[in-house]
Amino acid sequence: xxxxxxxxxxxxxxxxxxxxxxxxxxxxxxxxxxxxxxxxxxxxxxxxxxxxxxxxxxxxxxxxxxxxxxxxxxxxxxxxxxxxxxxxxxxxxxxxxxxxxxxxxxxxxxxxxxxxxxxxxxxxxxxxxxxxxxxxxxxxxxxxxxxxxxxxxxxxxxxxxxxxxxxxxxxxxxxxxxxxxxxxxxxxxxxxxxxxxxxxxxxxxxxxxxxxxxxxxxxxxxxxxxxxxxxxxxxxxxxxxxxxxxxxxxxxxxxxxxxxxxxxxxxxxxxxxxxxxxxxxxxxxxxxxxxxxxxxxxxxxxxxxxxxxxxxxxxxxxxxxxxxxxxxxxxxxxxxxxxxxxxxxxxxxxxxxxxxxxxxxxxxxxxxxxxxxxxxxxxxxxxxxxxxxxxxxxxxxxxxxxxxxxxxxxxxxxxxxxxxxxxxxxxxxxxxxxxxxxxxxxxxxxxxxxxxxxxxxxxxxxxxxxxxxxxxxxxxxxxxxxxxxxxxxxxxxxxxxxxxxxxxxxxxxxxxxxxxxxxxx
Numbered sequence: 001x002x003x004x005x006x007x008x009x010x011x012x013x014x015x016x017x018x019x020x021x022x023x024x025x026x027x028x029x030x031x032x033x034x035x036x037x038x039x040x041x042x043x044x045x046x047x048x049x050x051x052x053x054x055x056x057x058x059x060x061x062x063x064x065x066x067x068x069x070x071x072x073x074x075x076x077x078x079x080x081x082x083x084x085x086x087x088x089x090x091x092x093x094x095x096x097x098x099x100x101x102x103x104x105x106x107x108x109x110x111x112x113x114x115x116x117x118x119x120x121x122x123x124x125x126x127x128x129x130x131x132x133x134x135x136x137x138x139x140x141x142x143x144x145x146x147x148x149x150x151x152x153x154x155x156x157x158x159x160x161x162x163x164x165x166x167x168x169x170x171x172x173x174x175x176x177x178x179x180x181x182x183x184x185x186x187x188x189x190x191x192x193x194x195x196x197x198x199x200x201x202x203x204x205x206x207x208x209x210x211x212x213x214x215x216x217x218x219x220x221x222x223x224x225x226x227x228x229x230x231x232x233x234x235x236x237x238x239x240x241x242x243x244x245x246x247x248x249x250x251x252x253x254x255x256x257x258x259x260x261x262x263x264x265x266x267x268x269x270x271x272x273x274x275x276x277x278x279x280x281x282x283x284x285x286x287x288x289x290x291x292x293x294x295x296x297x298x299x300x301x302x303x304x305x306x307x308x309x310x311x312x313x314x315x316x317x318x319x320x321x322x323x324x325x326x327x328x329x330x331x332x333x334x335x336x337x338x339x340x341x342x343x344x345x346x347x348x349x350x351x352x353x354x355x356x357x358x359x360x361x362x363x364x365x366x367x368x369x370x371x372x373x374x375x376x377x378x379x380x381x382x383x384x385x386x387x388x389x390x391x392x393x394x395x396x397x398x399x400x401x402x403x404x405x406x407x408x409x410x411x412x413x414x415x416x417x418x419x420x421x422x423x424x425x426x427x428x429x430x431x432x433x434x435x436x437x438x439x440x441x442x443x444x445x446x447x448x449x450x451x452x453x454x455x456x457x458x459x460x461x462x463x464x465x466x467x468x469x470x471x472x473x474x475x476x477x478x479x480x481x482x483x484x485x486x487x488x489x490x491x492x493x494x495x496x497x498x499x500x501x502x503x504x505x506x507x508x509x510x511x512x513x514x515x516x517x518x519x520x521x
Contacts (some may be wrong), residue, residue, distance in 0.1 A: 315438075449500070
């Protein structure tokens with residue numbers, strides 16, 4: 001008996017029964033043990049190339065979606081071009097990529113999102129049914145980088161997917177088989193191109209009962225949105241950063257490039273793909289890892305330009321999308337990023353020398369925690385009390401890199417029955433600076449002042465901003481007018497420090513200091 005083509009469970013069953021029949025007239029196995037064995041059917045797949053001949057240059061995947069075969073995932077292959085596999089009854093997703101063996105000829109990708117296997121079935125995957133994917137940017141000089149096509153199929157509450165990553169612009173695709181249920185097939189296509197001055201990210205989405213058969217999109221310049229990714233260079237520290245861009249929604253493969261800093265990476269993207277995610281890693285420095293930032297869900301519009309500047313001054317605390325400090329019962333947790341960049345991007349792993357956070361209760365120190373800037377947790381006694389929370393981070397470097405950032409909050413707190421935000425605030429200073437974090441010497445500089453956290457949205461009782469040009473030894477108050485202060489910059493090569501003192505309408509306070517917020521040139 002040749003059992004090489006049988007599934008493993010069928011092989012074991014066949015051998016067991018053979019032993020039982022040879023050894024005794026009485027079966028040695030209880031045949032009821034096999035009552036739950038699912039019925040299988042033969043699925044035969046023949047692969048034809050672009051000339052209509054059988055080919056062994058293919059890769060086929062059969063993935064179970066629902067029914068007894070829901071957990072099946074097989075990759076049948078036979079060099080003859082015809083392959084057979086036995087599978088349980090159920091709904092399957094089949095996808096097959098065929099090539100000529102010559103990379104320049106590209107790939108034919110055929111997808112059958114609905115394969116209902118309830119009898120022995122024969123399928124022909126025919127490359128001659130495919131239609132080109134003709135998606136290209138308006139700049140004819142652009143060079144193709146790569147593309148990715150994804151298919152997601154949902155049936156009976158389960159979802160399965162298939163994908164093809166292509167390094168050639170020569171791609172042909174086709175749907176195979178009957179329609180699936182309306183809206184059960186989702187498909188994404190993303191293609192990336194580059195020129196000497198910009199990159200193109202062309203992405204499209206589709207939903208319906210079928211996979212794509214061909215695709216043509218030739219966007220004009222007015223159909224595209226511009227995304228500018230600016231990388232700053234700290235004073236005296238140019239280098240090479242890395243930039244990643246990809247769509248926010250759905251499965252995808254993005255695009256990455258190296259960027260000499262200070263510099264700008266420009267991409268033209270399709271708004272119909274939705275929002276876009278940006279990742280930025282700073283140039284590495286000896287003995288220290290790079291800082292990594294991200295900007296997710298960046299909205300774009302046709303004809304518009306969106307700019308994100310990473311790793312530039314003024315660095316400081318950020319409370320966007322987070323309470324900052326939370327009390328849960330008798331535990332106070334602090335999570336206030338102290339080194340967000342001037343655009344409000346929070347680094348995943350900021351570069352710093354030392355950092356500490358200290359909590360006081362009714363004037364008595366509870367504890368001091370060292371480690372990540374602006375992050376700590378404290379256990380405190382029950383009962384209402386006045387608290388003072390301070391957090392400091394120190395960094396080495398020239399003026400303009402925020403060599404020290406300090407925040408000090410005061411608030412009143414009592415035991416809670418669950419997580420409750422503590423009323424803390426922060427201030428962002430947002431002057432227009434060069435990509436090296438500098439401003440013109442001996443000139444007036446307007447610095448917008450934004451309040452975040454508990455005192456935002458008109459809940460400020462008082463706000464005082466001061467400036468120092470001697471590393472915080474002395475301070476000069478500057479009036480806040482129309483949401484900004486005006487600073488008369490000192491001579492060149494001077495570090496300018498900023499301080500904000502704030503009281504909210506409930507009496508909670510903030511004192512925030514940024515030493516070497518920026519420098520003059």
